[in-house]
Amino acid sequence: MGTGLLASGCAALTADDGRESAERVAAALTAGSVEDLGFGAVAGPFAQQQYEEATAGLGEATASVEVTTVEDTGQEDRREATLAWSWDLPGTDRDWAYDAVLPLVRSAGGEWVPEWSPGVVRPGLEEGEALRARTVAADRGDILGADGETLVTERPIRRVGIDRSQLDGAEPAAAARRLAAAVDIDADAYAEAVEQAGPEAFVEAVPLRLEDFRELDAQQMDAVPGLLVVEDELPLAPSRGFAADLLGAVAPATAEDLEASGGDLATGALVGRGGLQEQFDDRLGGTPGVVVEEVVPGADGGPASAGEPLFEVPAQAGEPVTVSLDRGLQATAEELLTGIESPSAIVAIRPSTGEVVASANGPGSEGYSTALLGQYAPGSTFKVVTALSMLREGDTPGTEVQCPPSTTAAGVQVDNVESYPPEFTGTITLTEAIAHSCNTAFVDQHERVSQAELAAAAGSLGIGAETDLGLPVFTGAVPAEEEPAQHAAAMFGQGRTLVSPLAMANLTASVAAGELVTPRLVTTEGLLDDAATTGPGPAEPLTGPEAEQLRTMMRAVVSSGHLEVLQELEPDTAIGKTGTAEFGDEDPPRTHSWVIAEHEDLAVAVFVEDGGLGSITGGPLMRDFLAAASAARTG
Structure with missing residues (x-):
């Protein structure tokens, strides 16, 4: 090889022991640009071309190159510099490190001139060969x-x-x-x-x-x-x-x-x-x-092949995440909603554990999570909350209330539905008002139960509670203050009161459990912050006696009210409440359908947007879901 100058611009190297020359090469390699250097008979641009061809397959990897030693070779005019390479490879915290040799030849003028070959980049690398880094996908956790x-x-x-x-x-x-x-x-x-x-x-x-x-x-x-x-x-x-x-x-x-x-x-x-x-x-x-490997050109123009790995960081498989969803119950809920064209949902929670075992949306939801994020007026299902407020005023399930066919509250006329049974108008018990869903009986409590007390009762049953399921959820919203007309509407689940199917399933679970239930979905330990999973409790917690009285009234909805269809379940112990929530400006107004129920440690909310009467639309869906759950449990 002929002699030449190692040049940077037009400056020549001064005579030294070779380290200065080697360090200039190391700095240029670190920068990824050796085209301004001279390598004796090899011009800098040609060396740059070979460097780029050799390292292009490493993608976004960056190199750090340092001179560790410069040693005699036993030949007076030759020395060898050891270059310590360290590659920062994308996708791994481990660097690929190795040593390569940079030959140095002393010119006639006494300067040490580096010799270029692909082996400077990686020992053993020949002309036409290259380095390639490829990612090895990790198995994803189930x-x-x-x-x-x-x-x-x-x-x-x-x-x-x-x-x-x-x-x-x-x-x-x-x-x-x-x-x-x-x-x-x-x-x-x-x-x-x-x-x-x-x-x-x-x-x-x-x-x-x-x-x-x-x-x-x-x-x-x-x-x-x-x-x-x-x-x-x-x-x-x-x-x-x-x-x-x-x-x-x-x-x-x-x-x-x-x-x-x-x-x-x-x-x-x-x-x-x-x-x-x-x-x-x-x-x-x-x-x-x-994996970093050496790519060798194929014989006779054939495809290139990779040799043995030069460096390897094994993939680490993902870890599973466990949730409380029951595959069978989820599939059942989705199948029941298949034929419903409007947005719909079924949510089921186990009162004993708070585990969400089903969270299904119908095809009409078009991919939106009606079950977890829907925001709808609860209609008459909210009378459970109003009843709790009345219990806190001293009432009992046997307290007599007035149920006129029509009443006026805050200047707004409120009627019972056309199908309301006339034999349960006039003086009836609070239990009968719940069982047959007398609107007027609950609206007429608006001067006795304040909006703040109504909101507090809703909070006692989990509406608006802070919770972390691992996914965004809407647990409901009940304003603490309202104008008189809005407050009267809130007494039977209208106005600005909003809930989701998840919120109503959890309300039902809390009544069944006798205490506030915190819904859970992700059950893998340590994935959720315990402090964030459960927010601060309600100002006035639900008590066991209160829950027992609510269960008594909700049982009457099944035994003698709008949910008689649930008497078909075995055992005949279900509790529940129907709801029909008005919306829009049409006359008569369109309505959402709600049903909440609990049977054999399964609290369920069924919702159908624009679904008409809760008992007509939601009742059969609730019966079929709970019947399937019973069959799965006993089968």
């Missing part, structure tokens, strides 16, 4: 339900798309539109993606569950030019739509995800989208591994 039953795990899918290399002259956009029609996706967007892809690219149209793939029209699929179906697996729930709002989903990381991760995510990584998958993505996702 989501487990009640009794440890698997809810979300790796399940088979089929990735359906167009392989442009197999189009055989067919028009890419036309093929894409055929496939889009077959799998029911946006044809324009997919056609554009296929047109813009490279000639060898596979452009995925959609990942499909195995059962959904099998339902495709085989003849229509076979007619798609360039069709490619790739077998794969993806973390999925037992069926499409199963607790989708609650469990969430996984999807490939977007460009925004990759940027926000600061290098922790690699292209193709799966991330949680919504629900528990997103909330506990770090735990479920685990830690991806990294």
Whole structure:
């Protein structure tokens, strides 16, 4: 090799023992730019080209290079500098460290000139060979339900798309539109993606569950030019739509995800989208591994192959998250709601533990969590709260109240529903007022029970309570102060009083348990902050005697009132309350349907938006759900 100057700009190196020359190379390698240096017979730009070709496969990795020693070789004009390389690789906290040798040759002028070869980057690296870092995906943790039953795990899918290399002259956009029609996706967007892809690219149209793939029209699929179906697996729930709002989903990381991760995510990584998958993505996702390997060109122009790993950080599998959902009860609730076109929900809680065992939304909710986040007037189900306020004024289930067909409160006329039984007008007991849902009896308490007292009673039953389920929830809102007309409306669950199906299921659970129940969903220890899981208790806690009297009145709703349909359950011990909440400006007004009930340690709320009378719409749904739960328990 001829001699030359190690130059930075136009400055020549001064004579030294070789360390200064080696340190200049180390600094340039750390900066990733050696093109301004001279390496004897090898020009800096050529060395830069080889450096970039050798390290391009390391992606966003950055190197730190230091000179540790400069040693004699036994030859007067040759020395060797040891370069300590340390690579900061994306996706791992461990650095890849090794030593490489930089040969130094003394020129005729006495300067030490470095010699370049790919081996300076990595010992043994030859011209044309390169380094490549690839991410090894971690196995994602499962989501487990009640009794440890698997809810979300790796399940088979089929990735359906167009392989442009197999189009055989067919028009890419036309093929894409055929496939889009077959799998029911946006044809324009997919056609554009296929047109813009490279000639060898596979452009995925959609990942499909195995059962959904099998339902495709085989003849229509076979007619798609360039069709490619790739077998794969993806973390999925037992069926499409199963607790989708609650469990969430996984999807490939977007460009925004990759940027926000600061290098922790690699292209193709799966991330949680919504629900528990997103909330506990770090735990479920685990830690991806990294492998650095030497890529060797293939023989006779064939594909390159990777040699033995040079560095490896094993992937750490994600850990499971356990929740209280009962797979069978959840599936039952979803099936019962299948035919309901408007938003709807069923929520079930075990009073003995507070565990949420079902949280289902009907198809009319269109992906929104009506069960956990819906905000609706509770209608007559709120009379349980008003009854508690009356108990605190000294009433009992046997206290006589007046139930006129119509009354006026704060200048607003309030009537009982047209179907109200006339034999239960006039003087009736508080229990009968609950059982037959006399609006006027409760509205007429508006001067006796203040809005603040009503709000306090609601808080005693968990409405508006602070709680952490691991997901956003709405537990209700009852204003502590109201104008007279709004206060009168609140007495029977109208006005500005708002609840969710979760809130009403928890109210029912609290009545059944005899104390305020705190709902629980995530049961894995340590995932939720205990202090955040349960907020401060109500100012006036629910007492056992109060709950017993409420149960007496709610039992009458089943034994002689609007929920006689629940007498079909075994044993015949159910308690409950129906509700019909008016909304809108139409005359007559449209109504939401509510039913709350408890049977055999299962407190349930059934809600149907724009569902008419609670007893007519919600009653059969409640009966069927509780009957299925009883059958599952005894079977």
